[in-house]
Structure formats: structure tokens, C-alpha cells
Amino acid sequence: MIEIRVHGRGGQGAVVASKALAIAVASEGRYVQSFPEFGVERRGAPVYAFTRIDDKEIYVRSKIYNPDHVVVLDPTLIEAIDVTEGLHKGGWILINTTKKPGDFQEFCKDFRVATVDAYNIAIKYKLGPKASPIVNTAILGAFSKISGVVSLDVLLKGIKEIVPIKPEENAQAATEAYNSVNFKEE
Amino acid sequence: MIEIRVHGRGGQGAVVASKALAIAVASEGRYVQSFPEFGVERRGAPVYAFTRIDDKEIYVRSKIYNPDHVVVLDPTLIEAIDVTEGLHKGGWILINTTKKPGDFQEFCKDFRVATVDAYNIAIKYKLGPKASPIVNTAILGAFSKISGVVSLDVLLKGIKEIVPIKPEENAQAATEAYNSVNFKEE
Amino acid sequence: MSKGKIVYNRAKDIPLNAMSVDTMLFNKTGAWRNVRPVIDYENCICCMICWKFCPDISIYIEDDKPVIDYDYCKGCGICVEECPKKCISIEEEGR
Amino acid sequence: MSKGKIVYNRAKDIPLNAMSVDTMLFNKTGAWRNVRPVIDYENCICCMICWKFCPDISIYIEDDKPVIDYDYCKGCGICVEECPKKCISIEEEGR
Amino acid sequence: MERGKTMKLSIPEEELVLQGHLACQGCGATLCMRYALKALGQNTILDIPACCWSVIDGPFPHTSVKVPLFHTAFETAACAASGIRAGLDALGRKETNVVAWAGDGGTFDIGIQALSGAAERNDNIIYICYDNEAYMNTGIQRSSATPYGAWTTTTPVKHFKKMPKKDLVRIMAAHRIPYTATACVGYPEDFIKKVKKAKEIQGTTFLHIMSPCPPGWKSLPEETIKLAKLAVTTCYFPIYEIENGEKYTINKVIKNPKPVKEFLERQGRFRHLTEELIEKIQKNVIDSYNGLLKKAGLDLEVHVKE
């Protein structure tokens, strides 16, 4: 079983990211759960969403405390909260930022760090208002690349299914992120 | 334990009669229950009320099926319903009527019959509207006499306590009925 | 279906959902009455105002005349009061 | 009573009836912001319209001037929009 | 039963209320139903919340109406009717009239929310409130339809009702439903006409019917119709209608109102009122009637000649 936590801010689409990933994975016949943090979401406030993936039916229905990977939609969150809380040693932290993985030395010890400039990719494909572009699909492309949890093709299908507007642009953004993510290949 | 059933029509005060009797008896330190038929009362429709009297605390709280005595506030009820239902053999049937006990041969076999012209007594004391005088206190006077369940004095106290208007006239009516009730003394 | 009083003696005869049928006629409310309205047909102009205002549907029309149904008339006196010809009188029921 | 975040560690410390005290100040909503309003005091006429319309009570008055409290300002932009002198500008928070 | 009838009656002959029902002698509420069903006809479903009519109808397994009747919870006259309407519509039975039938308590107080909701949605139901100005079924407690000055068991003589009657008609008019009207058992022809009108209208219609109650008003059973008429002729209860919440029509204009005292003095519930209080009530009655005349665009002002 793979457990993933997505960090974002209210309005950035963390839940959609989590669900798009789930849909993509499910289309391959695997089992998934996707759920938001259970609570009140306010635009701008830190929020979480979760995805569970397994090859057999998933019965566990408690929350995710020890994710295998973490995705961070908004770099400013890193100061506000502890995005690595409970993260498995060796897990991926994928951050939407213009910085490079090496700029996150504090994470590099225990985890694998990847970065992608999803913000500018989203702007490029006109996803969301320019002031607050919707980066969730782009970053999933990057996640596909680094984690191998789901192939890009399958991911793009999932994205097209769940994203109500501009499905094509979203898919392109994901692809571009897939290709531009910064990480140390192993 | 003595159990009494009062028959009347909605609006004739069967409940008040039952309660006045109970109050009177209770004033002597005896135990009582007084309760109406459990249901919807409509003016003119046949109704019942009940009184239980005992020297010790009364625990039984079911209805009264086999009264020791029956009081009938309205003679027309005799045709409409079976006023003797469940009545103990040898119990009193006291009827408000201008007729004499002998006119109720059907009852005389198993029961003791008494009659009193409570109607005209009530009119005389201006109790209730002339078209439908309130006979309940008058007939209690008669009941006191025949049954000996409660003395006239004590009864009059009870009546004065419960009757909101014309307590004096009600007491006088009861007294007159006490003195004019028709029955075979034993 | 019979229009008389219905008495169910066993649970299994009772419909599931407290379903009633139009059988209140079993309930002869004439017994509630202590006064009796009587129409004086001499003066009656058959205006049917008494019929119109009877809350107990106890005046019916027969041969263009109002007839009181004493099985149900509760003796409210509305017909007496409303008759424009004052031709309904009230009598006491025997006691 | 302390105005910081209250954390009860045991049932017995909790009041019986879900009783709260005025301590929301612990919640620095400045972290919600992704844009930052900045007042240009050169042009500011100190009309206090920005203060009046801030839903987050994040503009206070100091020495007759409006001051933005970035600990709480959520960056809604109302002050920017309503300032009659257009002297509040918006800046992006670093990412 | 009506054999050999040739004359013309002023109201329909068909009876859909049976004899043998459990109303008190001289009950106005029963007359209301008798008239309403004459106007509605057989293709009608009634729903009735707790009120005197839950008893009048008769005990299980008996009923005294010849149309389907759904007894519903006290608060739910309007919403149960909305449900019935939706059910019928879903099943294609669109021609059946759905009538919510409730007392003043079930309408002015505990049922007003559901009524307001149905009115807002403009659900296609007819709502008829028979108003006897108190909770009668439970033994005469004040409702918000109880008029100023009245005694009830919860507004004892020493503490008689101090609040005026809630102006529900104005409230319903404020909902801008297609049709709101008042009527009175004293004037069955008018009432029946209004029910028929409501029947033709798509949307929520509301009828408010003055309905005397001898035990509750402490009046004589034989005076039910007299009182009903006095309610109108004293202007205590004007009969009028409002279309789309805007257009007022007074169906019976009272140019020379009788003194309201004639209405009040026949009722035990007002026995304790002093001359002064009666004066006050009189003034209110005439003032609001004149207000109504104005709303109806009538250039008329009435007063009581004594």
C-alpha cells in the first residue's frame, strides 16, 4: 500500500489533486482511497488531502499518519507547518517551487526531495487566475515521474476525467512538469 | 374499597361530581382517586367519571370495571347505554329523574334503585342555564343519603371547595336532594 | 363495504396502516341531543337556509322540503336561529 | 487568563460545557495571505476608510495613521480597493 | 337522500362530509369542511395536522369524509401537502386537488414555517386555515390568532391576551403567492366561490376562514352563524382577497359597520372586558378596516354609528 499526503492552501486544489491521482490509478484496476482532511476549509488556510493506493481492496479507514510521500502545492507552507510530519524515511517530498532540491537541505537527510516550478507552468497554460494559478495537475505530472506510482499516460486520463475546465491544458501542464521536475535520479 | 361510576353527558359535570365526592371523602383523611373516562369529551355525548375510596392508600391504577355504585346524571342515558355494566349485585343505581325507583323494574332485580329530581332542584337554585341545569352537586346530596359513603356535612364542604360559582346554592341543592331522594330504606 | 360500525377482533384483520373508511354513520349523534328542532311546514318557505347551515348534515331535502334527520341532529339550534320564517321550534327531549 | 492557544491534555482540565474564551489571537491568519497590502504613507490622507472596512481587524490606528497588522491580514484586498487615494498597493508574498 | 328536488340551491348539493362525525354542537369548523368539500369535489386529497378535525373525523377505523384524508403531524400541514403534490405530479396524477387543512394554531404558530416554505416555492397546493382563534382541540389555549382581549386557559382573565392577532393574511400576501383570501362560514356562497377560484390557480393559494367555536368562545351553539356574520358586519373579520400579494378586493364592503360590542358580548371569552377595552378594540377594528379599504383602492372611510 502506498499512502500520499498532499499539502496545499484552501482553494489550491489539493483535494482535486488527490482525487485525480486516485482516478488515474483506479483506471488500471488498482484500489484507491482519496480523502480530504476532515474539517472546515478556508481559502488560503493550510489544508491536506490524502491518497491510498493498493493492489488489493483497501479496508483500513483510519487517517494517514505516516505517508510514503508528500506533495507540497505551496512553498510558503514549508515555513508555516511541518510538511514532513510522519513521513516515512526515504519518502519523496515534492515541492512546487522555483528552488532546487538542494535548497532544502533540512529535508535531504531523511527524505528524497524533488522540486518543480508548477506555478509558472500553470500560468503558462492559463490554469486558474494569474494571481493564484491552479498548480495541482501540473505537480501530479512531476509526481508521476519521480514516484513511478502511476505512469504519465494513465495520469493524464485521470486528470481529463476530473478537471471540469481546460482538461487539455491541464494535461499539457502535467506533461511539462513531468519533463521538468528537478530530482536526483537513483 | 368503594368504587363509584358517574354517568353523564359532556357538559353536565360528571367529572366535577366525581371530584367533589373525592374531595369530601379526602377531607376525612380517607384515600381517594377521581378520574374521568380517558378520552375526548364532547358536549352532549355520553361520558363517565369514576371515584375510588378506601381507608388505606390506593395503589391500584387500572380503570373501574365493577363499580359498587352508579350515579346517572341524565335519565335519557338509560336508553342510550347500559348504565349497569359491571355493576356489583346489590349496588346502588341513583338516577336523576322525576320517576320513582319502581319505574325501573329492569334494574330492581339485581340492584338497589334510587331516584331524585335533581333537575328541578338545580333549576330552583339557578344552577347552570335553565335549558341545561347543572345537576351534579344536587345528585351527590342524594348519593350521600342512600349510600352512606360520606356524610352530608362532609360532602357539603367538598362541594364548596370545588364549585367555583354559587357554592352556597350548590350546597343547598345537595341538601334538598339529600332530603328528597326516593329509595327503599333497608 | 358495510357502512356500519367496524369492530376488529383480531390483529390480523386490521389493515396495516390505520386506514379508515367512511362509516361514521354508525355513530347516531341524535343521542347527544337534549332539545329537538321541529319544522312547522305551514310557514316554511323551503328556502333551505336551515339545510345550508346545519353543521351536522342532519337536514336533508325531500320533495323540495327540508327534513330533519333525528338520528343525527345534535340539537345545536342553528336551524332554529337562522330560519328566516322562524318556523322551526325547539322541544325538550323527554327525561 | 492567557490569550494564547489553549490545549487541554486531560478531560479533567476541560470545562464542563464547551466554554470558550476570547483567545483567537493565537491563530495568526497572516499565514493565509498570498498577497500583501502595503500603505504608501506619502499619499495617505488618514481617512481611515481602510481601517473601517477591514474584515480582519488587521488595520489599527497608531499616531492617527493606519497600520497593517501582517500577523493577521489575510490579504483580501478590500483596503486596496476602497482606499480613496489608491495608496495601498499589493505585493506578492515570496514563494 | 334528496328525493324530488327541483329548487335551485345557493351552494352545491353534494355532501362529502358524513353525518355521525364528532364535532361539538354548532361547530363552525365542520361547516367549513362541508362547504370546502362541496367546492372541491371528489377529486381531492386532504391533509390535516393535529386540530379539532383530527377528532371530528372520527375514530379509527371510521372516517366522516368521503375523500382521501392524510392525518399528519401538527407542524406539517403545508409540507405534507407539498409532498403529496410532488408524489401526484411524479405519478402523473396532476388533476387531483391537494388541500392542506389546518386550524389557526397549526397555521399561525407551529405550522407557519412549513407554510412559508411552500409559499416561497409556490407549490401547487390549496391551504385552508379554519380559524377559531385558539387551540381548541387541546382545550382552549391561546394561539397567535387569539385576538386582543380574549380569555383562554393560558391567558386567564387576570392576564387576558395582550398581543393583537397575528395578521397572517398580510404575511401571506407578503409572500406574493397568487391568491390569498379570507372567508367566513356565515357566507358559504362567497367561501365556495373562493375555493373554486383557488382550485383553478397553479401555485400556492391560502384561504383564511373565520369559524366560530361554541365551547371555545363560550358562545351559544345556535349563534354560530349569527356570530360568523357579526364578525363580518362589525368589520372584526373583513372578507377580501389579494392577488399576487398586491391586488386587494374587498368582497363584502361594510359601509355601516355594526358596533363590535355586538360581536363581543355574545361570547364568554370577552365577558371580562371593560367598556374602555371594548372601546379600544372598536377603534382598532375600524382603523384597520379603513386601512384595508385604502389598500383596496376604495375611497371610503367608515365609522360606527352608535
Place this chain on the structure above:
Amino acid sequence: MERGKTMKLSIPEEELVLQGHLACQGCGATLCMRYALKALGQNTILDIPACCWSVIDGPFPHTSVKVPLFHTAFETAACAASGIRAGLDALGRKETNVVAWAGDGGTFDIGIQALSGAAERNDNIIYICYDNEAYMNTGIQRSSATPYGAWTTTTPVKHFKKMPKKDLVRIMAAHRIPYTATACVGYPEDFIKKVKKAKEIQGTTFLHIMSPCPPGWKSLPEETIKLAKLAVTTCYFPIYEIENGEKYTINKVIKNPKPVKEFLERQGRFRHLTEELIEKIQKNVIDSYNGLLKKAGLDLEVHVKE
């Protein structure tokens, strides 16, 4: 914090709402509370049913208001307030203001019965409804305050709201309470004046406040005040007051209304409206405004210059 302040402010300085609350960016409802408490002052008890304010206030054991606040069930803003009032009166604490504070859903729909009841009894409470025209706390469902034409999650674009907004002010006026008024977060001075007026009145007072909501209206957070003002200047939401259900005063007469389109086009919830529908809305807005002018006895008829 306000050090060295010498200028005159147009609204009271005292803040009884704390920073750190959980409202969205640009929330009108929060401004409402901020202004209301400025007018009410410290000696006030609030009761709040389910609505955005149940969240804005903050999580247990924290609160962001400096007056006592009683969170109450959704249907019970008015009756809980009546209870608080009665309790205070019984204990001799008569000077404390009791304020029921509810959203439009809690007022127009599920709470209208309790409100109507309190109004009928004329209980001495101030009822403030902040109207964001939908159930926002649960994620934007239609309420009966949702205007004609609006999208909500339960009135999807294909089936946008077809019923007009319930005219609650008229309904409350029909209750003849001493004071009913509308106000708007765009005009805090006017709002505060009205709250102060309500405070002085014995009996039920009702304030209806237009309160934009960026996520619910799909509007920009920074435009909350602009929209609030446009609601008034387009005559979409006139600000006026009614005394004793009769005397209308328009506090801000709009002689040259702006086109309602200016108000609508800034909101995603109206994005699907065709020109035709906007025209229809425009006509309704102006017609009812002219109706209001008439009620207020003003000899004026306005129209939109385009």
C-alpha cells in the same frame, strides 16, 4: 493598540471582534458582526444558530468575540433569544441587550417560525440577519433568500433559482413589530445607527443586512465593499426602515439607480444569465423600488439610464 489617536472616526473605535477569526478573505458577515458589536457595546449577549458564524467564531476553547455568545441550534435563533431575555428579566438583568444573530437560511427558512413567534409576542430582542443569499456554511445551497437567477449548488446553472427572493422585510413588517430595517455592510454608519436605534426600543426589532460573500457569490474578495455598495446603488437592496409595520423611511434614496448588471456581472453565480434575464431582473428591481418609494410616501419614480 490605537495609540495617539486624535481624529474623529465615523464609526465607534471599540473592537469586540478579535483578530484571528476563521472567516474567509473578504467576508461580509464578519464586517457585519464587527459593526454590530461596535453599536451594541459590551453589555450584550449574542445567540447564534448554525451559520458561517458558528465557524468564524473559532474552535473550542477559543472564541473571537468579546461578549458572551451562546451557540444554538439552527432553528432557534429567535426562541433561544426569547429564553435568554426571559432569564435575564427573571434575574433582574434587564439592561443587557439580547441579540439573535443568524444567516439568511437560519432566518428566512428554518428559523422563520421561531422568529414569527417571538415577533408575535413582541419579545424584547434584537434580531440581526446577515444575508449572503444562500447557505454558505454548508457550501452554497439555495435558501429562500437566494435571488432569482442565481446559481447555487442546489440550483445548478441548468436549473438556476426560479423563485424570487422571499420578501422577509415585508413579512416582518406584517408582524407589526416596532422596528424593522435593512442595512448593508457597505454603509457601516447607517447600520450602526440602526442597531443603536434598535437597542433603545422595547420589543422585537429586526435588522436585515446585505452581506457579500466571495466564495458564495463567486466574487473577488477585494470587491466585497464595492458589491455591497452596488447592491444599494443599483436598488437591488434598498436600505430603509419601517416603524410599527407601517411607517416607511428610505434612508438612502437612489434617484439615479445604476444598472443592476453592474452588480450582477461581478459575481460568478450570475455568470450564466442571458441579457434577457438580466433585463427581467432589472425590471423587477426598479419596479419594486418604485413600489417602495410609494410606500414611503415619496413622490418619485426612478429608472435606469443606460
Place this chain on the structure above:
Amino acid sequence: MKQVIMGNHALSFGAMISRVQVIAAYPITPQTQVVELLSELCADKRLDAEFIKVESEHSAMAACCGASAVGARTFTATSAQGLALMHEMIHWAVGGRLPVVLGNINRAMGPPWTIWTDQNDSLSQRDTGCLQFYAQSNQEVLDTVVQAFKVSEQILLPSMVILDAFALSHTSEVVDVPDQKLVDEYLPPFNPRYILDPKEPHTFGGLTGPDGYYELRYKIEEAIQDSKRLINETGKEFGELFGREYGLVEKYKLDDAEIVLIASSTIASTARVAIDELQEEGKKVGLLRVRVFRPFPSEEIRELLVNRKKVAVIDRNISFGHGGIFAQEIKSALYNCKDKPPIWGYITGIGGRDVTVEHIKEIVNDTIKSEKPEQDILWKGVKL
């Protein structure tokens, strides 16, 4: 002072001598006399209380909650549909820790419309956390109102004082209305630590996450468990002052009984007569009356029932799909005990069907004759 009064008036006088400060209530048969008398008492100034004549029972309970939260002693009364309509607000009073006292006249639930007694209305509230006292006489009704305030205000939970429709509510009998001075001695003024007070502002009932909420619920259970002690103590203290003692349960001729009959409300009262007659016939039977159903007196019941031979429970109620509610809870309470007797669960008297001495004797005799309980529900009196 001794008076012959109906149960509904006993309830009203109970509220009066408890010096309630706010009443909010709505009429319903068979409770109407409660509100009527209270209206009069307020109009007469015999009772100095604010009476809010609300527009529904839901509002009644909400108003009581509001009034209680500012520190006023509050009372309401209802029955059946009215109680059901209060349901959400009974939860509210519990969660809000507001010691409102509610009189409920047990009446069967509609539909069909009915006004006669059974316990389904009050027992449908058993999971709310509201205390439940079932009275067997008008005297007990009155006495219990006073005790309920005393207990409720210490543990900050609401109480329900319950009486049978008609069999108590409309039955007049002798009731001793205690001297006000003595009552004042017994029942101190309500003076909760936290109230809605601008001088010390607090917010009550704000949004609470799993952290906090769980603990708050735990504390409710703590309080209601504690009320067991308090009910016995205050019932005893009441006995000392007024000569009538009360507890969670009442034993009647139980000491040597091999067979224990368990009943509540007026059936328990009538059952005394049945027990008398059965004992006269030489049968080793005794009666256990459950006076308090919430909190459920599990400890007392365990103590009194282990080592008995048989137990018969009479339920004038039914939880459809499981059975009689008293029987169910008694079984649950005894379950983990050793030497527990088999339990026969009878249902009777639903919807006001009369329960006579003979019926009760039949139930006991059936239990004596029967080897083991053949069914979960043993129906009595239903026309099969």
C-alpha cells in the same frame, strides 16, 4: 397542605414550589392542565416566573436552554409528539449542560393519532443523556420535580419527570404540597459557575473537533454516573425533611422473593396489589420498581437480582426490532454477573390498553409456570 389534585397539577405545583424562574411550554393533550395552571399561577403572582408562550415544543426547549444558560431555573412540560419535536433540543440541553427540568406525560406516539399512555415517547429519548424519573403517584410527581432540580443543577444535566397519561395526569388524589419554607431549605437557588454574562464573557458550544469533543462526552457520562449517588442522597434527604423517601429503585416485599417482578410507573403501583394477592396465595414473589431509568440503576439491579430464581419484566413500550426496553437494559446490566436469573420480557399496555391486577398476576403466574423464556418478547393483552 393536603389537596386532591390531578397529576398535571402536581407537576405544576412541583414547579411552583421549586420557584422556577422561566417557563416555556406549548400545550398538548394530556399535558394541557400543566400549562393552564402555570399560566394562572403566573397571572396570580403566586409564582414569580416569566412564562414564554412559545409557538412549538422545539422552541420551548430552545427557550429553556437559553434561559438556563443565563442562570435561570427553567421548566417545561410536554408529551408524545411534543417531546419528539423537542428531541434535538434535549440533546442540546445535555450537550450544553443545562439543567432544565421537563415534565412529560407518557402518551403513545402517532400515527395513528392517539392520546393514551405508553412509554415510547420518553424512552425514545433514552439515548440523549437526559435523566428520566418515572413516577407512580401524584405525590411522587410533585416531590420528584423538586428533587430533579436539585440533582440536575448539581450535575448540570436536564431531567425528565414522567407520569402516565390519564392514570396519573388526569387522576385526582391526595397530594401533600409541602411548605415553601421547607422546600427553600431543601432546594438552594440555582447558581451555576459559568453563565452568559457580559461581565465575564464566554462562548458556549463552539465548534469542537474530535480533540475536546470526546472528552466533553466522557464528562457527561461521568456526571450522569455521579447522579446515581446524588439521586439516592437527595431522595433520602427529602425523606428526612418531608417524610417521603425516594431512590433509584423501590423494593416491595422483595426480601425473600424467588421471583421478582419488575415494573415502572403506574403499572408498578397496581402491581403492589398483585404482589399482595400472590403472596397471600403463598407465592414467593416480590416487586422491584425502577423509578429512575436514566441513569440506569445497573448496580442496584444487579445487587437485587443475582441469586433470584426468575425475573419477569413488564414493558409498556417497545423498541421495534428488539423488544421491551426495560427488559433489554436489565438484561444488559446483569449480563456479566454470575448466578443471574433468566428474564421473561413481557410487553403489555401499549397505547393505553388497561393493565389490571389480574393481568399482572397472570404475567407472574405465567413466569412461574414457564421453564424458560421462549421468546424475546412475550405479548400480553394484544388481540392476536
Place this chain on the structure above:
Amino acid sequence: MKQVIMGNHALSFGAMISRVQVIAAYPITPQTQVVELLSELCADKRLDAEFIKVESEHSAMAACCGASAVGARTFTATSAQGLALMHEMIHWAVGGRLPVVLGNINRAMGPPWTIWTDQNDSLSQRDTGCLQFYAQSNQEVLDTVVQAFKVSEQILLPSMVILDAFALSHTSEVVDVPDQKLVDEYLPPFNPRYILDPKEPHTFGGLTGPDGYYELRYKIEEAIQDSKRLINETGKEFGELFGREYGLVEKYKLDDAEIVLIASSTIASTARVAIDELQEEGKKVGLLRVRVFRPFPSEEIRELLVNRKKVAVIDRNISFGHGGIFAQEIKSALYNCKDKPPIWGYITGIGGRDVTVEHIKEIVNDTIKSEKPEQDILWKGVKL
């Protein structure tokens, strides 16, 4: 068709494929997506139903009752406070024999305000006579709606389909939405014998005295008992058609278990993992999931529990003043059996406190270690 959908949408699609004809509902967190999706389905004409956007939950249920009485298939959904507000009308649907199906998202009751899950809202309705199905997955939510209509319409009683807040309601997972044709085969149109119909007029729910009322209640119990058979049968039939079988209870690795863990809803789902791990550790434990709480599957539970060594019950609920409700009813069901195991009654997860595999294992291990249940309530996870 397989879709990744949240529990709330599973509920809506369940209603859609059941071809509901009237919906009346009111929004409440965490149920809102149900009404939102249904609004859309109606607007899109994917579902041909009348949707009454009522002004309260009380009205929602009343409208459903009215619509059901004319013969329409009706559906509503709610949660917590909304369900509580429906309370009177749930009784109404039962007494009126109206097979409304109600989706309820389990959310803890206020105050304080809270939106997280526990079972107190639905279990507070346990005495109404409404059937209660507790689902453990979104698939089951959808499937159960269809089955609930089938069962309810045969016995003429309402059903409640219950799912945990967030853990199901907001959690998306793979759900197979069955083919409409197949569903139509399975679920015939609603066609009750008696409806409100001017062509055959009847009055429903008129005033009923003890004669009649008692018998009518008896018939409700008869019907709900009969539903046990039906639930198993229709669940089996469902399995035949759709490949997923359901019953009153579900056994998991129970056969040789000496120690039986009993749970419901999502806790039962998570508990499977715990059981797997415990069995791997060599412990003789198994899981019994109670899927249907009303009617209470007493017979099944008796059959499966006698002769076991120990039973541990997890309750995410509490009846204040007695204890966990599942434990209570299980004890009651087993009471008169021979060779019954002792029962440990645990309470946990109240107000949405998360229940993990570790918590459940701890509960089982505690039970294994413990000699006998020392207390009526064994609290887990509360910060004492």
C-alpha cells in the same frame, strides 16, 4: 460502471438507480454533496424525480411521508442535527407504514458544534421502528439503498442507510454503479395496496384508542421481524445479480475464533486488517460485523456467539447513563442463552476520534489479557 466516487455520491447514485420519484431534503454538513448531486441529476434529467427543496429536515421527512402515501418512491438524506429534527417524523413514517428511505451520514450531536463522525445521531433513533443499515464502504452504501427500498416496500416501514462522516461520506473510492436494467429487474416499482386515491378514498392515521392501537403496533413488530428474513433474502438475491452479497451480519475469519470482535461501519472495515494481523500473531480471533442494527439480528448473534470464549464490542456511541449501545443490545440478545461468553464493552472514536488498526488490536489484546469485564464501559482513546 466503475467510478471513483465519495460516499455521498454513492448515496445519490443509489437513489438514482432506484428510480426515486420524490426527493425532499435539506443540506447539512457532511451530507451536502448528496443533495447537490441529486439537484444536478434532476436538473440534467438523468433522474426523473420531483425534488422539493424544503425549509427544514422536519419538513423534508413530512413531505416524504406525504409523497409516499400517494404511492411515490421517496428519498431523503441528512445527518446529526437534521436527523434529530426529523425524529417526530421518523416515528410518523413508521406508524404510517411509509417506506421512505433515508440516507444518514453519522455525525456527532451538538452542542458543542461538531461535524465529525459517531453513531449517536442514528442510534438515538433506534426506538422509532425505522430500519438501520450501517455500511462499511461506498459500494455498500450504493448497494444498500437499492436493497433498502426493496425491503422497506415489502414490509412498509422506512429504512435508514447509514455511513460514517468523512471516512465514507467524503472519501472517494472505486464503486461499481450497476446497470440500470439489472436494477430495474431487481427492484420492482413501488405499488402499495392502499394509497391516497380519490377513486378509493381512505383516511390514514385517524384517532385510535387502545383498541386498535395496540394491535397496530404489534403489526409493526411483526413486520420488522419479518424484515430479517427479507434482508437476508434480498441481500442474497442481490449477490446473485450483482456479485455482491449482503446479510444482517457479516462474518470475517470467524469460524475458529475463540474471541470475537464485534464492530460496525468503517471501524469494522479497519478491524479486518487488525484481525488479519492478530491471526498472523497466532491469536484465535475473528470479526463479526453488525450490518443491520434494526431489526436487531438477535438470532444470528446468538448463533454465532454461543460457545465462544470472549466477546469484545466496539461502540462508537454512548447511551449516557447506560453504556455502548451495540454492547447493550448484544448482551440483551444473548442473555437467556446457555454457554454465552462474557462481553467486554469498549467505547471509542466518539466525535470522530480516529480509530486505527493499532487501537483495535489494543482492544482485542486487552480483552485477551483481561479475566473478566471489570466495568460496564471500557473507554479507549479518551484523554483521561
